[in-house]
Amino acid sequence: MAKHATPLLDELEKGPWPSFVTDMKRQAETHPECWDILGQLELSYKDKITHWKHGGIVGVFGYGGGIVGRYSDVPKKFPGVEHFHTVRIAQPSGLYYSTKNLRALMDLWDKYGSGMTNMHGSTGDMIFLGTRTENLEPLFWDLTHDLDQDLGGSGSNLRTPSCCLGESRCEWSCYDTQDVCYHLTMHYQDEIHRPAFPYKFKFKFSGCPNDCVAAIARSDFALLGTWKDDIRINQAAVKEYVAGNYPSNGGAHAGGDWGKFDIKKEVINLCPTGCMWMEGDELKIDNAECNRCMHCINVMPRALKPGKEKGATVCVGAKAPILDGAQFATMVIPFIEVSKENEYENLIDVIEQIWDWWMEVGKNRERVGETMQRVGLPTFLRVMEIDAMPQHVKEPRSNPYVFWKEEEVEGGWERDVQAFRRKHAA
């Protein structure tokens, strides 16, 4: 029996897309606090404003992240959501689950929480949505002791790293994203659970330039798979595409009326560098001119594959708009080996070089991309001990105001104005 009337939310039970309202009502049968979630949400729909207030210092002892505190501003009306803290649970790399583990997690949340979750939050964690302060420690106890798993990050911490599914089910992945993600997550448990930085710091791992986890848009440290040799071509498969026997773009356009596949129009002419051509019925690529954008590979997955000498490009400093505007990550290291063999030591070196500098120079609440912008890319490259190269910019600067350093100028900056005056009358 509904505890609150929800005429506005009931409108969201209509339509073909699965309804969170229907789902929540069903859960309310066993978790009555869901009625209060619905009740308060209905009130927000009526008032057109949120009824949640700031969280503050809620957490589990010794961790600076993983729990986000939340309280209702109408607790008398909706006592079931008076406290409504979220718990971030670190997700397995690639978001695969055994039902055994997923059921155990749901049982845990059944015991301590509201019954609602997000699968998943924006950063990648599993989100348990809504519990009381006094449940946090017992929940954490069971999570660690019985399920052998842990919370994710929030606040000025390393946020829970995330990755695309990588080699597990994608032929394009240029390194094992899941393994790097898992390894670094374990390596940096302290930084994930306790504040470490001027502001949040995110790692994201994409296996190829298609960037399915939006690393270049969202992470302070983005590792995007790439290759340094030639795109592999299967000429027999090229012929099949040209003959229309294989669907273009892996079948992604099958529902549209696009006519017969035209390799010239759909691949060669859309190549951003114009580095492809046909010689008879063979596809040729001038790989030295290729910028590895993935378009041709996306369109003809059975004929073209990334090269064999694989690794990744490191981009640094992406963020959402708050406060000076959004930034994409800037290409910093064109190619880096990504190898289990050295336990990703070379990546760790790069990460810690960034951290050591940013912790010193970064202002409070300044993402590393903002620090880079404030000090300038040349300064950041010097910190990283990386020589400037044209690949670091879209185009050279057009203003001439270079910050020359004294040691770069013959004779230095100390000069004798008297000697100057002897030759030049005032």
Next chain:
Amino acid sequence: MGYDPNNPMEGRITDLGPRSYTEMLPPVIAANKGKWDYHEIIAPGVLLHVSESGAECYTVRVGSPRLVSIAYVRDLCDIADKHCEGYLRFTTRNNVEFMVDSKEKCDALIADLKTQSSKFPIGGTGACVTNIVHTQGWVHCHTPATDASGPVKAVMDDLFEYFGSMTLPAQVRIALACCLNMCGAVHASDIAILGIHRKPPMVDHSRITGVCEIPLAISACPLGAVKPAKAKVGDQEVKTVQVNAERCMFCGNCYTMCPAMPLADPDGDGIAILVGGKVSNAKSAPKFSKLVVPFLPNTPPRWPETVAVIRKIVEVYAKDARKYERIGEWAERIGWEKFFEKCEIPFTDKSIDDYRLAYDTWRTTTQFKFTKATEAYTSK
């Protein structure tokens, strides 16, 4: 034994991290990791991956509302136990994927899912509108300017035909963030639904000293619009802040740091629409989404104005763009002036950047197209 509140440190375990991904892989995935040869979308929502070994993995993708109950997750587990040897995965766009190793199992899985299609719509692959990534909105957040799950449900209901088909020129990625903090990375989406505030924060002088550190509130403002001040509360003079409303850009950063500066408002808040962003490096470089509709009102429960604008953009794009062209690539090819004209979106000065680095977006060429917007200059 369990947690003992009288002895909280006894037997405490920390820093375990997540469970290893290696425990979570379906057998066909574990056996063929790193050996996949190619893939094909054999029907909307159904992927086939073929291994160098000849092994096949069939994946069926279904949409989920992201905000889901434990009962719903257990339903997913039931399906995975019945068909998929007890494994499943989620995508970064809140879809759910069930994987099996043969066509027969795939057919049985699809047949089963189709009996529960109101809960598990199949789709979200290829040139489609896939699931909307979004934030919490009024369901959990303290700073939102709109709801998240409601507008997402309304938009997905309206665009449902595009979720289960692959008729568009390219994939259309929609994202919603319920305030300018953009917890969801809407800044690089084909279509972004963004909650915005339009009223400067109020200052609760009676609360501010108790809940807020004034220097933090002041330094939180990127435009220096928050200044120290004194105010009378009863007969007491308290240290507080004042807001220079003319300089406020409604970002809400002050409220993040200081609970005594609320800015949400039923009339002030609403939705902005941004379009043309992309993350992938394919063909063109990643692009930011651009603001094309500066404000639409919050109209719960189904946000018809927002739904209508998005449908219009998707329909015009579907008809006008070339194969493989993302919304941003299409708008750049035809010119943004044509985008506004074709989508019948009135252009306002709100779409002209006047924040930092604004000049980069101003037109500094004589190359443009005449549209209705220039008629005042071209008609006799």
Next chain:
Amino acid sequence: MAMSIEEVEAAIIAKATKSPKPQLYIKDFYECDTERKPRDIKKIANALVTKGKMMFWSSGSTTMYALPERIKNEENAEGIN
């Protein structure tokens, strides 16, 4: 003469006690021992939280440090760490 960990801990507590600001960023503690790298200062400050001598305060996006008795919060009574 390098400072011992105990001396750095004492300097951090002194800073958190005397500072006009009750809540401090990790950067505010770097000056407690300028010979140590920021990451080492951070580790010492976090260890003080584990010992119950300091607390974390978090807005969700930003985390700060304070003495338990100086922390400001919407729900002051709710603090447990």
